[in-house]
Amino acid sequence: MTVVLSLKNKKVAVRMKAVSAAENGENDRRGRKASKETRRQQLIEATIDSLAKRGYAETTLADVADGAGLSRGIVNFHFESKEKLLIATLQFMADEYAAHWNAALEKAGEATSSKVWALVAADFDRKICTKRKLAAWCAFWGEAKSRPTYQALCGARDVKYQDLIVALCAQLKAEASYSYDAETIALALSAMMEGLWFRLMMGDGLTREKAHAAAVEYLVTVFPGHMTHQGPK
Amino acid sequence: MTVVLSLKNKKVAVRMKAVSAAENGENDRRGRKASKETRRQQLIEATIDSLAKRGYAETTLADVADGAGLSRGIVNFHFESKEKLLIATLQFMADEYAAHWNAALEKAGEATSSKVWALVAADFDRKICTKRKLAAWCAFWGEAKSRPTYQALCGARDVKYQDLIVALCAQLKAEASYSYDAETIALALSAMMEGLWFRLMMGDGLTREKAHAAAVEYLVTVFPGHMTHQGPK
DNA sequence: ATATATTGAATGAATATTCAGCAAGTATGT
DNA sequence: ACATACTTGCTGAATATTCATTCAATATAT
Structure with a gap:
């Protein structure tokens, strides 16, 4: 030796x-x-x-x-093969992501607005929202359309998450008298968060804080009866 | 023969x-x-x-x-090499995209609101917003962070585009008395459009029309003095 | 001692790249 | 009109390279 x-x-x-x-x-x-x-x-x-x-x-x-x-x-x-290593890696990231927003949801208050706020905040948390991890996600996204296994795991982000966001938006709409269609707003919100992730990864000097602020700005604008810049009402 | x-x-x-x-x-x-x-x-x-x-x-x-x-x-x-073919391909797509929104801007009316509306509509136009092309874009995105040449061309979308969107949002803000920060709104808007593109590519049954509708909903909400669901005021 | 984890050289498959040759066009001379 | 040389686009077999995978040998733990 x-x-x-x-x-x-x-x-x-x-x-x-x-x-x-x-x-x-x-x-x-x-x-x-x-x-x-x-x-x-x-x-x-x-x-x-x-x-x-x-x-x-x-x-x-x-x-x-x-x-x-x-x-x-x-x-x-x-692992047995490169393919299986990559799948295990993606699986790990998907599990970590899901665990993270579930935990955030647990910690949030009972109010619907608190839950939405918590979910949005969770997406821009240091633990999840690293350049390193965003870049890895993006690497998989590029291959996902042609590989069903990847697609399923990348989409794991949506299956439950998207349903939850839609339900929460519908709830908020019922509580106040917003005129928007809940599904449309939910789509816009989650698309925006994905887009912000993407921009963060590409790294044009955008920071996590600015990205989060943009998302918050959106929440305040769309749900004026429920949100302030400082947090849920 | x-x-x-x-x-x-x-x-x-x-x-x-x-x-x-x-x-x-x-x-x-x-x-x-x-x-x-x-x-x-x-x-x-x-x-x-x-x-x-x-x-x-x-x-x-x-x-x-x-x-x-x-x-x-x-x-x-x-082409001399695979690398050069791929760069030429990305260059072609970037040029086509830029030409498309520039043309849309030309055709739009003088009013700032018309220009914003036209830019958003252009992004969801059949010519640009094909599953095929979105998938190709996404393939490059996945590699962009590690390859400066790709990054420059993927980002070509922003250099001028982002500046323009910011300027237009600032203009709208000046015309009415919106309280938002123009840069934040511009960021949110363009991130949302990118996110919608992404969702369209992943293809969970989202249609171009629904994606466009979500973007329009956002415009109407953020710029109530300038936009209606049918078009700019 | 045995089982288990690890190494690293060898193997082979996939694939980018090269290049000698072919065929279709084009120009020049008779 | 026809023949000849020359140019250019293209082909596909041969070559070089990169890399995942295998496995016999080795080191470590129990």
């Missing part, structure tokens, strides 16, 4: 870094023999990195392995 | 179709000896087809050549 150190200096350094990055988790065994789940998670994180840095088409297993500080064959050992 | 017909039946048939598709242009020489520009355009169209059908990562030169009804080496003959 120490014999080869002079030759492998660089690589060892990289691996140290990668391992210490994985330390965050609770399941904190390191180096050789990290638990199966830990390794998988580490590889998924490396995949997100690669997708964000190089895009879908340029993401190679070699790059993922390097990013994780592990050797070439590692992905095929823990 | 006739000797090989029995063997090449299928191929010949495909080529006939491809050639007749290229007939639309003015420069209508066919078969062998189509002008250089015509051939390039034909290959660009085939590239858009492939991007839309198979996504960026799965688009191969073989597929493009087949789609155009031409032989394998053709792309490297007319």
Whole structure:
């Protein structure tokens, strides 16, 4: 081991870094023999990195392995194929996203307006709304139309989410006397949030705060009886 | 020539179709000896087809050549490399998009509200807003963050467009007494249109008409002094 | 000791690129 | 009118490259 150190200096350094990055988790065994789940998670994180840095088409297993500080064959050992790694990565992001807005909904008050406000805020939370993750999402979007599996997972964002937003908008309409069609407003709102995500990813100096402010401005305008710039009434 | 017909039946048939598709242009020489520009355009169209059908990562030169009804080496003959073909394709789409909204702006009346209305309508016009083209755009978006050349061309949509929208919103604000910040509203509006494009591409049964209606609903709500559901006041 | 995780070189498949040759047009000379 | 050389667009087999996958050897943990 120490014999080869002079030759492998660089690589060892990289691996140290990668391992210490994985330390965050609770399941904190390191180096050789990290638990199966830990390794998988580490590889998924490396995949997100690669997708964000190089895009879908340029993401190679070699790059993922390097990013994780592990050797070439590692992905095929823990996932069976590149395809399955990518699906697991997308699945992870979809689960994380869903868990995040569900949690936000839990924490929000009973009032419909509080729920809407919380959902919008959740979309621009630091935890979810990273350039890195947005870029990874976008990499998948580009391939989603031609791959049913991706489409299903990208759309997982909508299946329940969209229904919820529509229901909440309908609720708000019933509470006050807004004239708009609930579905139209729900569509406009969620499309706008997606568009803001997209702009954030493209990164023309748009910040999370400004994006959130734009969404809030919309809420206040459309639901004047329920929202203020500071929060739900 | 006739000797090989029995063997090449299928191929010949495909080529006939491809050639007749290229007939639309003015420069209508066919078969062998189509002008250089015509051939390039034909290959660009085939590239858009492939991007839309198979996504960026799965688009191969073989597929493009087949789609155009031409032989394998053709792309490297007319463009130098796959990369250059893709850049030319994106350039074409960006030019077409810019020309389209500029034309819409020309045709619109002098009033600021007419211009805004025209820009929004242009975005959902049949000519631009095809599933095929949206899918091709999306394929590029996924790679744009990692490739400066793509990013510049995808962003070409904003450089002037975004400035114009901001200026028009500021103008509307000055004409009536809206309280919003013009930049915020402009951001919200254009983000929403991008998000609607995205949803159209993903194709959850959303139609161009419904998407346009959602955008109009927004205009009416934000600029009540200037807009009605039927058009600018 | 055995089982398990990991490595990294070898393999093979996919595919971009090259290029020698062919065919259709075009110009020039007789 | 016909023949000849020359240009240009195109073909498709051969080559080079990139990369996912495999697997025998090795290291580590229990």
